[in-house]
Amino acid sequence: MNASVDVVLPCLNEAQALPWVLARIPAGWRAIVVDNGSSDGSAELARSLGATVVEERRRGFGAACHAGLLAAGAEYVCFCDCDASLAPDLLPEFVQRVADGESDLVLGRRRPQAHGAWPLHARAGNLALVRMLRRRTGLSLRDLGPMRAARRKDLLGLNLTDRRSGYPLQMVVRAADAGWRVTELDVPYLPRTGKSKVTGTWRGTWQAVRDMRAVLSEPAGERA
Template sequence: MKNPIIDVIIPAYNEERSIGKVIDDIPQHVVRHIIVCDNNSSDGTGQVAEDHGAVVVHAVKKGYGNACLTGMEYLKNLKQSPDILVFIDGDYSDFPEQLPQVVNPIIDRDVDMVIGSRALGHQERGAMEPHQRFGNWLATYLIRKFYGYHFTDLGPFRAIKWRKLIALNMQDTNYGWTVEMQVKAAKQKLKTTEVAVNYRPRIGVSKVSGTIKGSVLAGQKIIWTIFKYL
């Protein structure tokens, strides 16, 4: 793939303290558009994102998947679709400057999807709670057992060919977005790989792992999604 068009989607809910840092650290010479999907934030997330040069679209219905789907709808309406779409969180827990490493397997080796694996990279102290580590291990073990695909993480930092993503027909509107993508990629026999990415404690409190309710609901949805598509 020569000189691909690369766009970035950042789902964001109340991330005004971090979203500017994420945008600023993305290697802007590599990407065409940075799309911040403001998931009905009650703070200044959208304005900060605009001030830092991102395109802001408003996802009125809350939910991680809803935000991502809203960003994809925006891209579908452009005259020229991207060749590669990158997803990254807006809480500054990922290292946006590693974007070239995440997309390179698609460009150089014609891989269809790349997962940025926090399990393979360096994690700063406190970046992931024990229940997050266990949940990732369990989910990736079940995917390997039932679908025959080896992943080490359900990390949010990932890249995928646009046409392959459209073919996945993504549906999940909240916690199951990342695992749905990986399970469907396995079912459609996409060529996938992982690259090591670093991870640090997020800015602010996680809407999922930061609460017992969020962690339980996310865990249930992830496991349910894995078995749903068998």
């Protein structure tokens, strides 16, 4: 498709995965790697591979994602993890659904392709959040995966404020409150390259769950 698209890739020490990820950015799209304080040369490597690099010194997944959204200038913005667990070349179908008016926000439903691709503790945390999200919004989603696409101006209109692990969930909650059509597409989920900074341990997973539960307690329509 010929749409103007930017792909936001939050990055913290992902030098091992970057070549694989950036090689799969669709032709004509721009990769925005948001370096969140890497010490392994990720930013320099990303630049050498042709990506636009944004430095976000405030640590946090949401901080990195939002910095990328603000740096984007395309009509459509996609988000994807930078750890080689999800392939950006799957994103054109996401954008096409938004462009065709079938959906306002398209999420990737992760389908593990190998043992260990989605550790039990991470899957359990995701399931708990999805159940809470269904009760909160009425959306019949089955995952809260990081791969997604929407129009940039619409995302900015959600006035997202979370800068930690709750950012992806806040996006869905506020989209639902605004009456958006939120849909899912199945995507292959591969074992990540390197160690997870969020869901690699039970402690990290439940810290993320705690961040997200705070988002779910936000009153409908709250934009503070």
